Each structure stands twice: as C-alpha cells, then as structure tokens.
Amino acid sequence: MRTSIDARENIDLxxxxxxxxxxxPESVDSGWSAFFEGFELGNLPQPNGAAVAEIEAREAALQTRVDSLVYAYCSLGHTIARVDPLAETRPQNPLLSLHEFGFNESDLDLRVSSKFFLDNRPMTLREMVAGLERIYADSIGSEFMHIQDPRIREWVRRRLETRPHKHSTPRAVQVALLRALLEAESFEIFLHTRYVGQKRFSLQGSESLMVILDTILHRCPDGGVAEICMGMAHRGRLNVLANFLRKSLKVIFTEFSENYIPDLVAGDGDVKYHLGYRAVRRLASGAEVEIRLSSNPSHLEAVDPVVEGKARARQRIRGDTEHRRKVLPLLVHGDAAFIAQGIVAETLNLSQLHGYCTGGTIHVVVNNQIGFTTLPKDARSSPYSTDVAKMIEAPIFHVNGDDPLAVKFVSDMAFDFRQRFGRDVMIDMYCYRRYGHNEGDEPSFTQPDLYAKIEKRPSVTQLYKRELLEAGTLSEDDAASLETEFALRLEMTRDEVDAIEKRKASEKAKFRESTAIFQPEYTSTSEPTAISEKTLRTIVDGLTRTPEGFQVQPKIKRIV
Structure with a gap:
C-alpha cells in the first residue's frame, strides 16, 4: 500500500x-508529452452556441474595423501623401490614425486581411498599414472614390495595387527616364546661359513633364493610338518642341536671333513660345506616331476646346467615330489657370456629350504651386487645383514630380484608363518653378522664403542620377557620357547657327550704303520735357529713399 509520502512525491514529479x-514540450520524454497533450485537450472548454456567437461577433467587428481602415486610405490617403517636393514635413490627417479604428500599437502583429486590399491576402496589421501607406499615401495620392461606377473604382484600386517597388524596375526603364530628364535639363541650362534674359518660360523644376509625355508616346502603338492632338501653354513649350516633337534645334536657336525673320507667307506675328508644330515620331520599334501641337495664344486655357475640336475632326478623318481610340487628345495645364479659367469647366462639361466627346482626354497639370506671384492659398477655395474635374468623375492622380518612377506609373495608368473607359483622366504633377514667371521676373522679391528653399534644392535630374549611381544601376562614366552627348549636340548646333548668322550679317553689310528709305540727319538738340530737374530729383528721391530702420530685400536694395 502506497503511503501519502509516495503520493506527494508523484504529484511533485x-x-x-x-x-x-x-x-x-521537447524537454520531457515522448510519454510525458503525450500525457500532457491529452490532459490539456480534455480540459478544453467545449464551445456552446453563445460562445460561438460571441467569437463570430468579435471576428466580424475586427473585420469591419480592418475594412474601414482600408476604405479610409482609399478615400483619404491622398491627404497625407508625400506629393509636394518642397514640403519639409508630411501632411497629417487624424482620421487615418490607428486609434480612429480602435487599434493601438499592441495590435500591429494581429493577422488580418481584407477583400478590398491585395485580394484578401493574410498579413499582419503592421504589414497592411505599410502597404496602404506605400500605395495610397507615398509619392502618389489618388482620388477615385468619388466615381459612382463601382467597376471603374475597382479597376483603379486594383491598378494602384500593382505599383512595383523601385528595385524591381528594369535597368533599361530607369536609364530611359534619366535620359529624358537629362535632355530636358541640358536644353534649359543651355538656353539659360546662351540666351541670357530672353523669355523662354523655362521648364526647370518641372522636368518630369517629359517623363509623362515620353511614357504616353511609347504606349501609343500597342494601345492603338496613331495620333496625339496636343495643347499646352507657354511653360516648357520650347522644351516640348525640341525634345518631344523633335523640332530642329537649329530652327529653335535661329528663332532666338534678334534678326530672325520667318521664311513664311504668313509673316512673324507671334512669339516662339506660342508656336504650334506637327511631327511624326518614329520609335525604336519602328512604329510611327503623329503629334499635332496646336498654336497657343497668351490667353491661358483658350486652346482646350480647340484641341478637342481638332481631335474630333481627326477621328472623323481616320474613320474612328465609334470608339474614338486612335486619336488621343492631350492637354497640359498650369495649376493656377486650370482652377481659375471658366473655359476649363466648359470643356470638361462637353467631354461626355454625344456631339462633342473625343473618347477621353489625358489632362496633365504642371503644378508648380504658384501663379505668377500668387500662392494657392490666395488663389483658390478648393484643396486642389484639379477639384473641378470631379464634376465629370475623372480619376485624379496627384504625384510628386521629383519621383520619376511614380510619374511614369501614373502616366501608364492614365493612358490605360483612357483607352479602356473612354473618359477624361487627370495627372496632377506637383513640382516647382525654379526661376520667375519669365526670365525678366525676380521671384525672390515677392516670395523670398519659397525661393530661398528652391535655390538650395537639387534638380529632379540630379536627384535621380544620384539615386541610380548609389543603387549601382548606372556608373559615373555612363552618366557623364549621357551629359556630354547632349551638351555636344547643343553646342554644335549653336555653332552652326552662329556661322549662318555671321554669313547673313556679312551679306547685309554689302548693301549698307544702298537704301531708298530717307534717314533724317541726327541731331543732339534736346526737346523740352515739361518738368524741371529739381522736380525730377524730388520724385526720384521719394521713390528710392527707404524709411530709417526699414530692412530692404538685398536684391531690391541693389536696384534702388
């Protein structure tokens, strides 16, 4: 018979x-392990109907919170997206905090999923938030939840989820992007140094426009587009003519000459940054795309309905009046004009009417966040310059112009959206204007803080080149070779134009003494100006004297 001491020892063991x-479990032998597993299994509480219902309700509540989080990012992610290249801090929106959905830091390792995000793929809450941030609140901020058709919303959502990681982009694509940026920057720097003070309405600060145009162009052949009808204002127009339509550099440089006279019957009634052009671009694949850039007046956005009318006419000429996919209208806007000019809303309103539709237009807003000297906060009542496009339920993709890969992604998506749905689509490219409104404007007079920041910022070309060098995608020699190639081409063309100008001047000198126009003899006799020197000095002194203790902006002080 066992004693109580033996029993106690067994219990202790x-x-x-x-x-x-x-x-x-592996620290004891298999016999003990099997015993304890059976013991625990036998002690498990058996579920009853009430317990099951409680578990299901708890799981349903969790799923609702997860789905609400996904929906909130789809709807509001753009409000915290990093789309402004000049922003020092990221925008905040308390409606997107985890606490808003009943989560806290301790919940980040919960296993969750949602049928509204990445095909219901299981992941931790931490991974889900990181994915939502990357897709909806990084360099791209998308507005599409205002679209009433759920099929279109679903297409946009799924397409946004396919955005590739930077490291997965093929080298050839990255080098092609850098090439487009280098071409644009080299052209602007050349004009800036060789034609000092001449108006050209520089593209500097928004060079990624060329990435958008280049991406759309190369999608045209496979997408069924044979022709692009294009309109834009003066900002960056010379760059577009040179590097997108491939207008002769010799002609462009000649137009900068003081003695330039066009060899046209129509005369020379307009400035070079208003001129239209027609070209046929042959791509590396051998495919050809016709591009028609309409001439543009100084009246901003007036060209919009003209381009739509031309596109519709070209569609009729090409026999494409049913689906209207062969001719693509492409409009490039400025942010200030797009929200301010009524003709924009009028043109958008016509976009889906049977008698006016053109199968959808790709709108590109070069959003340099200033209109001449006016900042957005003083120019519009809406959060975005593109808000007017919501009236036709156009999807709007805000994108950071200093992220060329993101710019390319939204350009591809905009092209596919237009070709699939035959509707207008918006690309709102946030960037900046490196210099003034034109080359005669000094922006630091009116926006000193903004332009102090811009002056210190490297260009998108230099930032992207540095990124490729650091990643090992490009070597220093490759980058230098590209830069040298563009610089040499510009210099050689300029030398050729200079030689032609000298020859023309020499020929003109032969006829200097021969003129039928009466030239009156020069006289140094002064004419009365009806104002005394004393009065003039008083006026000038009043205009240039500053109050004692008043701090004058340095550049203005030099002028005064």
Missing amino acids: IEENYRRWQQN
Whole structure:
C-alpha cells in the first residue's frame, strides 16, 4: 500500500514535468508529452452556441474595423501623401490614425486581411498599414472614390495595387527616364546661359513633364493610338518642341536671333513660345506616331476646346467615330489657370456629350504651386487645383514630380484608363518653378522664403542620377557620357547657327550704303520735357529713399 509520502512525491514529479513541458514540450520524454497533450485537450472548454456567437461577433467587428481602415486610405490617403517636393514635413490627417479604428500599437502583429486590399491576402496589421501607406499615401495620392461606377473604382484600386517597388524596375526603364530628364535639363541650362534674359518660360523644376509625355508616346502603338492632338501653354513649350516633337534645334536657336525673320507667307506675328508644330515620331520599334501641337495664344486655357475640336475632326478623318481610340487628345495645364479659367469647366462639361466627346482626354497639370506671384492659398477655395474635374468623375492622380518612377506609373495608368473607359483622366504633377514667371521676373522679391528653399534644392535630374549611381544601376562614366552627348549636340548646333548668322550679317553689310528709305540727319538738340530737374530729383528721391530702420530685400536694395 502506497503511503501519502509516495503520493506527494508523484504529484511533485508530475507538476515538475508539466511545468517543463509548458515551457518547452521537447524537454520531457515522448510519454510525458503525450500525457500532457491529452490532459490539456480534455480540459478544453467545449464551445456552446453563445460562445460561438460571441467569437463570430468579435471576428466580424475586427473585420469591419480592418475594412474601414482600408476604405479610409482609399478615400483619404491622398491627404497625407508625400506629393509636394518642397514640403519639409508630411501632411497629417487624424482620421487615418490607428486609434480612429480602435487599434493601438499592441495590435500591429494581429493577422488580418481584407477583400478590398491585395485580394484578401493574410498579413499582419503592421504589414497592411505599410502597404496602404506605400500605395495610397507615398509619392502618389489618388482620388477615385468619388466615381459612382463601382467597376471603374475597382479597376483603379486594383491598378494602384500593382505599383512595383523601385528595385524591381528594369535597368533599361530607369536609364530611359534619366535620359529624358537629362535632355530636358541640358536644353534649359543651355538656353539659360546662351540666351541670357530672353523669355523662354523655362521648364526647370518641372522636368518630369517629359517623363509623362515620353511614357504616353511609347504606349501609343500597342494601345492603338496613331495620333496625339496636343495643347499646352507657354511653360516648357520650347522644351516640348525640341525634345518631344523633335523640332530642329537649329530652327529653335535661329528663332532666338534678334534678326530672325520667318521664311513664311504668313509673316512673324507671334512669339516662339506660342508656336504650334506637327511631327511624326518614329520609335525604336519602328512604329510611327503623329503629334499635332496646336498654336497657343497668351490667353491661358483658350486652346482646350480647340484641341478637342481638332481631335474630333481627326477621328472623323481616320474613320474612328465609334470608339474614338486612335486619336488621343492631350492637354497640359498650369495649376493656377486650370482652377481659375471658366473655359476649363466648359470643356470638361462637353467631354461626355454625344456631339462633342473625343473618347477621353489625358489632362496633365504642371503644378508648380504658384501663379505668377500668387500662392494657392490666395488663389483658390478648393484643396486642389484639379477639384473641378470631379464634376465629370475623372480619376485624379496627384504625384510628386521629383519621383520619376511614380510619374511614369501614373502616366501608364492614365493612358490605360483612357483607352479602356473612354473618359477624361487627370495627372496632377506637383513640382516647382525654379526661376520667375519669365526670365525678366525676380521671384525672390515677392516670395523670398519659397525661393530661398528652391535655390538650395537639387534638380529632379540630379536627384535621380544620384539615386541610380548609389543603387549601382548606372556608373559615373555612363552618366557623364549621357551629359556630354547632349551638351555636344547643343553646342554644335549653336555653332552652326552662329556661322549662318555671321554669313547673313556679312551679306547685309554689302548693301549698307544702298537704301531708298530717307534717314533724317541726327541731331543732339534736346526737346523740352515739361518738368524741371529739381522736380525730377524730388520724385526720384521719394521713390528710392527707404524709411530709417526699414530692412530692404538685398536684391531690391541693389536696384534702388
């Protein structure tokens, strides 16, 4: 017969093994392990109907919170997206905080999923938030939840989720993007140094426009587009003519000459940054795309309905009046004009009417966040310059112009959206204007803080080149070779134009003494100006004297 002491020893042994098994099942032999597993299984509470219902309700509540989080990012992610290249801090929106959905830091390792995000793929809450941030609140901020058709919303959502990681982009694509940026920057720097003070309405600060245009162009052949009808204002027009339509550099440089006279019957009634052009671009694949850039007046956005009318006419000429996919209208806007000019809303309103539709237009807003000297906060009542496009339920993709890969992604998506749905689509490219409104404007007079920041910022070309060099995608020699190639081409063309100008001047000198126009003899006799020197000095002194203790902006002080 066992004593109570023996029983106590057995209990102690069982408890010791049980404690070890709980900490590490492999620390006890297989017999003990099987015993404890059966013991625990037998002690599990058997579920009843009320318990099951409670578990299901708890799981449903969790799923609702997860789905609400996804929906909030789809709807509001753009409000915290990093789309402004000049922003020092990221925008905040408390409606997107985890606490708003009943989560806290301790919940980040919960396993969750949502049928509204990445095909219901299981992941931790931490991974889900990171994915939502990358897709909806990084360099791209998308507005599409205002679209009433759920099929279109679903297409946009799924397409946004396919955005590739930077490291997965093929080298050839990255080098092609850098090439487009280098071409644009080299052209602007050349004009800036060789034609000092001449108006050209520089593209500098928004060079990624060329990435958008280049991406759309190369999608045209496979997408069924044979022709692009294009309109734009003066900002960056010379760059577009040179590097997108491939207008002769010799002609462009000649137009900068003081003695330039067009060899046209129509005369020379307009400035070079208003001129239209027609070209046929042959791509590396051998495919050809016709591009028609309409001439543009100084009246901003007036060209919009003209381009739509031309596109519709070209569609009729090409026999494409049913689906209207062969001719693509492409309009490039400025942010200030797009929200301010009524003709924009009028043109958008016509976009889906049977008698006016053109199968959808790709709108590109070069959003340099200033209109001449006016900042957005003083120019519009809406959060975005593109808000007017919501009236036709156009999807709007805000994108950081200093992220060329993001710019390319939204350009591809905009092209596919237009070709699939035959509707207007918006690309709102946030960037900046490196210099003034034109080359005669000094922006630091009116926006000193903004332009102090811009002056210190490297260009998108230099930022992207540095990124490729650091990633090992490009070597220093490759980058230098590209830069040298563009610089040499510009210099050689300029030398050729200079030689032609000298020859023309020499020929003109032969006829200097021969003129039928009467030239009156020069006289140095002064004419009365009806104002005394004393009065003039008083006026000038009043205009240039500053109050004592008043701090004058340095550049203005030099002028005064």
